[in-house]
Amino acid sequence: MRMYEIVLDGELTSDLPATAGPVGRRQEGGSTVLSVPAAGRDALEEVLGLLESLGIGITAMSEVEAPA
Numbered sequence: 001m002r003m004y005e006i007v008l009d010g011e012l013t014s015d016l017p018a019t020a021g022p023v024g025r026r027q028e029g030g031s032t033v034l035s036v037p038a039a040g041r042d043a044l045e046e047v048l049g050l051l052e053s054l055g056i057g058i059t060a061m062s063e064v065e066a067p068a
Helices: 041-053
Strands: 002-008 024-028 031-037 058-065
Touching: 002 041, 031 041
Parallel strands: none
Antiparallel strands: 002 031, 002 058, 024 031
């Protein structure tokens, strides 16, 4: 399964609202990495819009293969 990984500026200390769909979250080197299923393009757009509305910066975004 393909996923979008979104690397945030700094650490996100709380979960995103459930309306954003299934979003994984992990801490990595002082940053938060969010994982959004690539099949859920609407979910990706909602997550990006939510981050923008909260003023949370994005360092990087890439499409990756989810680990099995």
